[in-house]
Amino acid sequence: MGVTRAGGGALLAVDAGNSKTDVALVGPDGAVLGAARGGGFQPQGANARSAVDGLAELVERAVAAAGAAGAAPLPYAARVQACLANCDLPVEEERLTAEIAARGWGRTVAVANDTFALLRAGLPDGGEPVGVAVVCGAGINCAGLGPGGRTARFPALGRFSGDRGGGSDLAEEALWWAARAADGRGGPTALADALPAHFGLDGMPALIEALHLGAVAAARRHELVPVLFAVAAAGDPQARGIVARQAEEVATMAAVALGRLGLLGARVPVVLGGGVLAARHPLLHERVVALLARRAPGAVPVVVTAPPVLGAALLALDRAGAPAAAYARLRAHYA
Numbered sequence: 410m411g412v413t414r415a416g417g418g419a420l421l422a423v424d425a426g427n428s429k430t431d432v433a434l435v436g437p438d439g440a441v442l443g444a445a446r447g448g449g450f451q452p453q454g455a456n457a458r459s460a461v462d463g464l465a466e467l468v469e470r471a472v473a474a475a476g477a478a479g480a481a482p483l484p485y486a487a488r489v490q491a492c493l494a495n496c497d498l499p500v501e502e503e504r505l506t507a508e509i510a511a512r513g514w515g516r517t518v519a520v521a522n523d524t525f526a527l528l529r530a531g532l533p534d535g536g537e538p539v540g541v542a543v544v545c546g547a548g549i550n551c552a553g554l555g556p557g558g559r560t561a562r563f564p565a566l567g568r569f570s571g572d573r574g575g576g577s578d579l580a581e582e583a584l585w586w587a588a589r590a591a592d593g594r595g596g597p598t599a600l601a602d603a604l605p606a607h608f609g610l611d612g613m614p615a616l617i618e619a620l621h622l623g624a625v626a627a628a629r630r631h632e633l634v635p636v637l638f639a640v641a642a643a644g645d646p647q648a649r650g651i652v653a654r655q656a657e658e659v660a661t662m663a664a665v666a667l668g669r670l671g672l673l674g675a676r677v678p679v680v681l682g683g684g685v686l687a688a689r690h691p692l693l694h695e696r697v698v699a700l701l702a703r704r705a706p707g708a709v710p711v712v713v714t715a716p717p718v719l720g721a722a723l724l725a726l727d728r729a730g731a732p733a734a735a736y737a738r739l740r741a742h743y744a
Contacts (some may be wrong), residue, residue, distance in 0.1 A: 420729060421471075421486035421515050422722035423464060424526045425450030425493045427547040428631075428684075430464065431718035432471040434486065435725065439735030441742045443475030444718075449547075450494050452505065461508045464491075468514055489515035490725035492526035492717065497550075497565050519728065522562070524552040526720030531680030531711045534723070534736040539677050541666045541708075543659050546683030547631065548575035551662035555670030563662065574658045576685055579651060580630040583637040584620075586647045588613050598647035599640050607636050638690045652692045659686070659693075660700035667705050676707040687714045719743040 418437040424430065427449045434443045445467040452460035472481045489509060496505055506520040528542035532554075541553035541561070549572055553561035564570040572578075587604045589595030591613035605616040608625050619625040641648035659681070667673045679701060685693070689712060701708045713720075719739065726735055 418729075419475075419486040420722065420725035421468065421489045422718055422725050423468075423489070423491040423493070424523055424716065424718035424721045425464065425491070426523055426717065427451070427494045430467055431716050432464070432467040433718050433722055434471045434475045435722045435739065437487075437729060437731060437735065439726065439731065439738035439742075441722075441739070443471040443473065445470035445474065452493075452495050452501070457501075457504045457508045461505070461512065464509075465512060468512075483513040484515050486515040487517070488725050488728055489518045490721045490728070491518070491520045492523040492721040492724070493520060494523045494548075496520060496522050497562075517728075519724070521724075522550065522552060522565075523717060524550045524562075524565075525554075526717040526724070527682040527713055528552055528554065528680050528720065529723045529727075530715055530717060530720030531678055531682070531713045533678075534740075535733065538727075539670075539672070539675075540680060541663050541670070541672070541677070542680035542682065543663050543686065544683040545575055545655070545659060545681075545685040547577050548572070549578075549658065549662070549683075551666050553666035553670050553672075555672060559670055561666040561669040563666075574655045574685075575683075576631045576634045579637055579655060579685070580633040582651050583633055583648070584616075584630070586651070588617060590647070596647065599643065599645040600637065600648055603636050603640050604633055607632060634685065635688075638688075638692070641692055642690075649692065652690070653696060655685070656693050656696035656700060659697050660704060663701060663708065664704040667708065672707075673705050674707055676709060678711045679705070679708040680711045680713055682713040682717065687712060715740075715743040 420435045422433045430447045430450055432445045433441050436442055447467045472485050502520050510518045524544050527544050532538045532540050538554050543551045550565040583600050586598050587600040590598045590601040601613050605612050610616050641652045663679050698710050
């Protein structure tokens, strides 16, 4: 299927997270015609227009990968479904919808927070979508869908909006405990040796200096999250405490969303995804499952490891009224 034909019925799916963005051009039969991947999506730092400019390059690459000869005509697709990180407030959703619509990529445009892509990827196809998703990657967020299309969401704007957790926070907390252990303000923890050793440094003073002066780039702090989990698995009390607090936050967000939707006692999926949760670290995963079992006995934990662009494409198929075979074909591609 070439792009000219795709423009008549193809679907353009975008999943833009904090750390990476995936774009897929999908046929009405669920076939992935072309795809592209790029960096994270940060409209607050760049403003909506500049952020969507970054998406434009990926969209064009995905369309080119679909086999267009020369410049493909607009619109590329019948529908655009964009699930975007940092699209947390209604005003942001409106601005990003208008900005994407102005590009003319599709005849219709729908924009949602990227947590809804994770949620859709973890829900069954067919029937009314009902469930809750918690994404824990670079940051943390939660969204839910209830009967009748009701939604539950959180601002997810950072510490000042009540958030705790995600890879960035986990790395910061591990560094905090390690620094205090090294200088005597806190109790001992194996993190004080393990974190600097990861970067080939001989102690926390050296790591603190390297982070402050840029010898170790701030963007590399996420590398400390697996170190934290390894130290926790080895039995370190401080590291285990950090992991336990993350599990508590995941379960709390899910339970609150379920409660808002009147689903605390219902048997519904609780979809878990993002780099931290998809890794299924035993200490974290088992603690989350145990907490959910106590707070929402009907909750069915579902871990999604497929790229969340799958969820964006499934949402586009939903809106297109696609046949069951299209869903099966799309899921098989991302299996």
